[in-house]
Amino acid sequence: MPEEAEENVVVKNPPVYRKKPSIFSRIIGFIGELLITAGLLLGLFVVWQLWWTDIGANRAQAETIQEQTQDWEQSQKIGEPRYDDPPAFEHTDVEGAFLGVMRIPRFGKDYAYSIEEGTGLATVLDTGAFGHYPDTAFPGEIGNFATAAHRQTYGAPMRDVGNLQEGDSIIVQTKDAYLVYKMTDSYIVSPSESDVVLPVPRQPGEEPTERILTITTCHPPFVSNQRWIVHATFDHWVDPSDGIPEELAD
Numbered sequence: 098m099p100e101e102a103e104e105n106v107v108v109k110n111p112p113v114y115r116k117k118p119s120i121f122s123r124i125i126g127f128i129g130e131l132l133i134t135a136g137l138l139l140g141l142f143v144v145w146q147l148w149w150t151d152i153g154a155n156r157a158q159a160e161t162i163q164e165q166t167q168d169w170e171q172s173q174k175i176g177e178p179r180y181d182d183p184p185a186f187e188h189t190d191v192e193g194a195f196l197g198v199m200r201i202p203r204f205g206k207d208y209a210y211s212i213e214e215g216t217g218l219a220t221v222l223d224t225g226a227f228g229h230y231p232d233t234a235f236p237g238e239i240g241n242f243a244t245a246a247h248r249q250t251y252g253a254p255m256r257d258v259g260n261l262q263e264g265d266s267i268i269v270q271t272k273d274a275y276l277v278y279k280m281t282d283s284y285i286v287s288p289s290e291s292d293v294v295l296p297v298p299r300q301p302g303e304e305p306t307e308r309i310l311t312i313t314t315c316h317p318p319f320v321s322n323q324r325w326i327v328h329a330t331f332d333h334w335v336d337p338s339d340g341i342p343e344e345l346a347d
């Protein structure tokens with residue numbers, strides 16, 4: 098007789114029963130996912146703050162300066178320093194009005210940021226501009242021409258404030274003059290010490306006799322709970338029709 102065919106035997110694996118995660122475990126997992134998402138969003142915010150705002154502000158600054166100064170004298174020869182009274186400056190109280198260009202040779206020959214009326218964040222400082230404190234002197238006047246600028250983000254025009262040295266030139270370019278100030282002092286104060294922008298800095302009630310430039314910026318970087326103050330006094334001016342200050346020559 099033929100051998101009987103062996104029956105195929107199929108062995109099934111026993112069912113696996115997975116234990117459902119506890120409510121506590123699900124909560125921990127959900128919190129972990131939230132933290133990862135928050136970390137990614139925070140990283141993107143930091144990139145935007147430290148990188149993209151600088152790019153946007155510097156691009157806007159280049160466009161503003163080009164547009165506002167295109168009809169100004171553009172001679173590149175070295176002009177003769179003048180020590181008489183500089184041209185009178187026309188006052189304005191319009192927030193964001195263009196006053197001139199801040200040039201600090203210590204920060205590079207191409208360094209140039211607009212100076213605009215007011216110190217509003219959205220309207221002036223976050224565009225990368227130096228903001229003029231209302232009720233302080235205007236460029237070239239006797240008294241304290243006081244300004245503010247960012248040290249971090251939005252162009253960070255005062256990022257390298259720590260590199261400034263006594264005697265460095267700080268030049269305010271207006272339509273009618275290059276006003277050359279020389280740095281005399283710098284120090285750190287608390288934000289409440291607003292006497293740094295008085296007509297005679299830190300001396301309430303004193304009548305000014307000098308032409309002073311003040312720049313205020315945040316300190317330290319990323320914390321900004323203090324203010325770094327820079328003072329400069331007027332030295333001379335150059336008529337744009339005659340040329341540019343020697344400090345701006347290539």
